[in-house]
Amino acid sequence: ILNVEQSPQSLHVQEGDSTNFTCSFPSSNFYALHWYRWETAKSPEALFVMTLNGDEKKKGRISATLNTKEGYSYLYIKGSQPEDSATYLCAFAPGGGSNYKLTFGKGTLLTVNP
């Protein structure tokens, strides 16, 4: 059983605050790390797929970094807006031929208060 942990479990911030949260995953047999954004009553929506150690990806005000040697990824949101409120999921893809068999963390629930 692969251990993918996300912290914090939930987070409340004020509009305009910048925030970040963590995904930790096995540092061995790494293939890729996915980030998804999941709004209530909708389906998970892809943000990033990261494969290289040291990788940094950006989409608007959201960015993510990856450290495969120590097994963690950070997701950053700059200047949070109420529409950023969602659960942010990370998912680990192992190597060895099962690289599309994702193991998801339980997510970080972000609430942005106006």
Added chain:
Amino acid sequence: DARVTQTPRHKVTEMGQEVTMRCQPILGHNTVFWYRQTMMQGLELLAYFRNRAPLDDSGMPKDRFSAEMPDATLATLKIQPSEPRDSAVYFCASGRTGGTYQETQYFGPGTRLLVL
């Protein structure tokens, strides 16, 4: 705008009844995944198919669950007989896999199942 579609969106049934959930993957995607979301476990992978062939169903209770892909545009997940503990949201996702690239998975809207 290509999307994964799932039917039904909601299903309420009684314990012991058969439940069939359907998924139409995005055209051109060669891999289909079935996930179950529960409060306790989060998103769990039940099974997946690549080029319509089942690759892994180790996440699925074998005695009552079955997954098939009769053609490239249809994947099904069946529960027979259903039990109250099967109540969850079932998501289908599709993507392109193969070679050395890693692409994202695109999720459908889910089927919310309640077994009474």
